[in-house]
């Protein structure tokens with residue numbers, strides 16, 4: 179059994195980790211932290227976990243995290259980087275769901291995240307936890323930078339085209355929409371029902387902190403710097419990300435076959451028939467990314483549609499997928515979930 183600790187058990191990614199790990203046949207939850215709720219039974223806060231988890235939240239300082247095999251940080255940006263070194267030194271493996279270890283260029287990270295990095299040297303050791311590109315490195319990783327939600331959908335959508343060198347990498351467009359749970363569980367006016375319900379808007383159109391993360395990945399797959407326009411939107415959904423991606427073609431190929439072959443052995447990427455429209459509800463609660471291709475009017479633009487659940491393949495499901503790979507477990511263990519439709 180893999181002994182698991184979770185720092186930040188009361189946020190949306192934290193409770194999603196709990197939902198997945200409670201039923202995971204090889205995971206034993208030993209510590210779940212919350213500073214504000216220390217002492218409270220987990221199932222009192224999250225009634226869906228009644229009968230599945232009988233632990234109480236505990237303070238991070240008293241959690242005994244160094245006795246775990248792996249610790250997930252489901253905390254705001256800037257927390258894992260303060261504790262990772264100590265945990266790694268005691269042999270604990272770390273999976274950070276925040277962005278502390280995602281960007282290799284520390285100056286770029288500091289600019290976008292507005293803080294000084296506490297352990298820049300560890301960033302070089304971290305493996306970016308997108309199994310579809312880094313599976314081999316994840317197997318032996320001690321520190322995983324779990325990808326952001328938008329970056330997961332956008333990178334999986336562009337990946338086969340950039341690897342094949344069939345699009346103009348200077349003018350990529352990612353038009354992405356997220357549900358409100360992407361903003362986390364903290365109280366925020368913009369996430370109130372009366373603000374986000376029955377409304378639709380773009381935000382951070384001039385620059386979102388996921389831009390450097392996505393660009394870093396796409397540049398690697400293309401083998402040359404990419405030009406990306408990324409505009410996120412807030413939709414009145416609770417869960418889900420839908421990305422509409424645009425790329426100008428520079429060569430001809432059977433694009434459908436290209437995507438199907440690239441993802442044929444990937445358990446969590448589903449390439450739909452050409453011309454289909456993936457829906458967020460088809461992946462709600464599932465660790466799946468559904469992708470479909472379109473070529474409007476047979477022109478030279480390829481449109482890729484990608485849908486994920488931001489809390490599952492976009493966060494906690496992917497984190498458990500990474501744990502499975504790190505501990506030599508079947509990659510799909512505890513993750514064979516079907517989307518909740520309707």
Ligand SMILES: NC(=O)C1=CN([C@@H]2O[C@H](COP(=O)(O)OP(=O)(O)OC[C@H]3O[C@@H](n4cnc5c(N)ncnc54)[C@H](OP(=O)(O)O)[C@@H]3O)[C@@H](O)[C@H]2O)C=CC1
Pocket residue numbers: 185186187188189190191192211212213214215238251252253254255257275276277325326327359360361362363364488489492493
């Ligand atoms: N929501 C999403 O769709 C996605 C989120 N992420 C990332 O995952 C991380 C968690 O997100 P989310 O669950 O939405 O966040 P929330 O804001 O909902 O939850 C944050 C959790 O962290 C704990 N926490 C806050 N500050 C500290 C601290 N200083 N030390 C220890 N624990 C702390 C909180 O509990 P307490 O204050 O009681 O200790 C709480 O349990 C974030 O970095 C986010 O960017 C990544 C992909 C998708």
Ligand SMILES: CC(=O)N[C@@H](CCC(=O)OP(=O)(O)O)C(=O)O
Pocket residue numbers: 275276277325326327328356357358359360361362388410412
């Ligand atoms: C809808 C919404 O607000 N989404 C969040 C992104 C989700 C996320 O948590 O990503 P990180 O892990 O990289 O922080 C945002 O745009 O800030």
